[in-house]
Amino acid sequence: DKTFKPNGAVTRGELAKMLAAAFDLAGSSSYSDVKDHWAVGYIARAGRFIPTKGRLFEPDNKATRQDVAVALVNILTDEKGMKLEEAELNFVDLPMIDEEYLPQIGKAVAAGIVSGYSDGNLFPEEPVSRAETAAMICRLINQQEK
Helix, strand or coil, rough: CCCCCCCCEEEHHHHHHHHHHCCCCCCCCCCCCCCCCCCCCHHHHHHHHHCCCCCCCCCCEEEHEEEEEHHHHHHHHHHHCCCCCCCCCCCCCCCCCCCCHHHHHHHHHCCCCCCCCCCCCCCCCCEEEEEHHHHHHHHHHHHHCC
C-alpha cells in the first residue's frame, strides 16, 4: 500500500530486502525454506549476514533487534572490511543475547548502531520495528561515511 508503517514489525525477508537495497549487496545463498518466497532474490544477496538457526532462513518470522544489529556489524566487517572496536556490554537483559553474538552486539554498541533503552535493557529477542531498523541502517551508513 506504499506506506511505511514505522511501528510495524519487520520480517526476516523484509530485512533481507532492506539490507540488499541499502548496501547494494551481491552474492548467493540457499535456504531450503525460501525457494518460492517473494524475497528469495534479496535473501540470496543479504541472507548470509542475518543470523540463522541451521539451514532455515524463516523469511516470514519477525526479525529481532539482535538480528538487525548482528547483520549490520557483519556487513561492516565482512563486506566493507572495517575493523570495529567492541564495547563492554552492561545491559540489564544481557543474558537474553545469544552468547555467540555477544562480540557483534558489542561492536554494534561501540559503533553507535544500536543502544539500549532508558531502563537499561536492549531487548535483543524482541521484534524490531520498521523505524528501529531504518534508524540502525542509517547509523551504519553514517558510520561508513566517517
